[in-house]
Amino acid sequence: MLLNVQELKAAKARLTLRETIDVADLLSQVPGVRPAGPLEADVAAEPFGEFVKVAGRLDCNLEWTCVRCLTKFEEPLHFTYDERFKQVPKEVADLGEQDDEDFVPFHGDQLELRPYLQDELLLNLPLSPTCSEDCKGLDPETGEDLNGKPERPRPVKIDPRLEALKGWFDSERS
């Protein structure tokens, strides 16, 4: 997705774009999530002083693996983004985004938005996706999915470390 910055600055107007980005390769390195469709990007770009302001919305339908019960489920991810890009000399652009700057540097008259949009997707992925807020997960002993199963009284187990402590207290008393 290339933005022609010269044209954008000359037009002094907002430019809107819509792009579909394949993210299969991008997500193949991320555990617990697979694309169930492409990344749909809405982009609105406008010149803003020495910057190019780019904002919009990203939508992607994804297939997740629940971290608690390991069930796969599909759920779309939607979020908005808002970023400032600044045209800089090549040496500066090569250094990449600096922590103390609130813009993304780029070099040349063409601004390639795809890497930025892909990064935004990665940054917005939840760390621990769950199929539902109250997912009960798997039984720690049997590995069976506890969702939809009636609540079972659990035998009270004493931690072996506490068991040892109990023995110690008993021996103190005697």
Ligand SMILES: [Zn+2]
């Ligand atoms: Zn679950």
